Amino acid sequence: MATISFARGAPSLDIVDVEGLKEASKLAFENDPAGTTAYGTSVGYVPLREWIADQHGVAVEQVLVTNGSMQADAFLFELLVQPGDAVIVENPTYDRTLLNLRERGADVRFVDLEDDGISIDALKTVLAEAVHPKLAHIIPNFQNPAGYTLSAEKRTALLELAVEHDFTIFEDDPYVSIRFEGEPIPTMLSQDDAGRVVYASSFSKTVCPGIRVGYLVGPQAVIKQIQGIATNTYISPNMVAQSIVNQFARSGRMDGAIETVKTNLKARKDAVVTALQREIPEAKFANPSGGYFMWVELPEGVDAAELEKAAAQREVQFVKGSDFGGAANTLRLAYSGVTPEQIDEGITKLADALKSLGVAAS
Structure with a gap:
């Protein structure tokens, strides 16, 4: 049994498009054998970086492509979270992120999750307790583990609180494309005019888990610092996988x-x-x-x-x-x-x- x-x-x-991935793999090696097989750069495969920048309407310098979004998380936490730093997380939240933060020695502050996302009232209570968080980790769409989605009103409120209390919103959004019904809600990244949001997503949930390609989008200065961490970590991420994703996306198979x-x-x-x-x-x-x-x-x-x-x-x-x-x-x-x-x-x-x-x- x-x-x-x-x-x-x-x-x-x-439900994985294996044939499409085979075709994209062939195109990756035929169209750009040098770029696909070389070490590449620490910011990721350049054509895919450009495609992601175009999707989000940002400058290419604001994008860094990684080996899965967990790698993106780790880079961001390494840059922003030191032992003892307060970090806001949803309750419940993704267990791997929680583990990563605790291993960094973060002062994890849980804020209850409601059907329409994190409780803004509960967050205000935490912030009123003289807590000065470095970061708020938010999974806005179809949250893992709860499946809830952050409302448009709460996205606006979070952005205002981030400015008022001087913290970064980590908008962790790997499920954004998997919407069954209703209209998409604009990302906090797209509404951020104060440089308060760093956005992450992944192709694991849309292409296939084994592709291990994720990315960060954020203020250029932050991405530049994370690029330095990436260089010291692995010289460059997996160019073969990123080149395949690039062909998959540009061919329309995505x-x-x-x-x-x-x-x-x-x-x-x-x-x-x-x-x-x-x-x-x-x-x-x-x-x-x-x-x-x-x-x-x-x-x-x-x-x-x-x-x-x-x-x-x-x-x-x-x-x-x-x-x-x-x-x-x-x-x-x-x-x-x-x-x-x-x-x-x-x-x-x-x-x-x-x-x-x-x-x-x-």
Whole structure:
């Protein structure tokens, strides 16, 4: 019996444009063999850097392309966060970012997340306590792990607070393209006229996870300093991967790949909603309008760590909410790597695991 995993935020092979990537790889080596195979520069593969700058309407000097967005995070934290520095994070937030900040010795300040993004009132309370954060880490679209999206009003409020309290907003936005419904909300980067935002995104969620290409966009002076860190870290990032992404993007295959991912993930998200409502009606969740994840709150008294064990006995995996700073009765379901049929079976088994803990469906 194969394990049904709701644990990993990665698309399954059936929705990756393998043929398009093969074609882009061929074009990369045919059209620019020298640039594709050379060390290159620490700012990344120049044509891709130019394409990203054009997408965001910024000067090319404001862009740095990295080996995945986690590398971009690490560079930014190395530049801005010293031991003891206060950093605002959403509660819950992405566990790897949390780990990275804690390893740097940051004074991590959790601010509760609401259905429409970080609580501005709670943030103001923290800022009023004489806390002077260096950085606020925000995942604005289809947040990992919660799946929530930051409203336009809160984006404006955050920008105002960043200016007032002299901190940088790290707009960590790898899921921005995976919107199922509704209109895109302008990025904080696009509204920043005070040099307060550093933006990161990734091609892992749209092209494929194995491509490991991410990027930063920010004030030119900040990017220049991060370029120095990048040079000392690896001379240059992976030119082959970045050249392939460049060809993939410029050939028009990127748009089709994103549509395929969106169509399939919406069907998978809908399958989770249907199965949860049927099998675990007492579960509370917000229906995400995009992305890879859903945050589920179970009744008070349910221990997700115990449920994790019971689910594992039934060949089902998920990540408990406490790993992200959440409450003991919460969990994250990633629906990106499982088919609707697997989702239906998996949620049914999860309900059975819940009943085995003495929690019956109401």
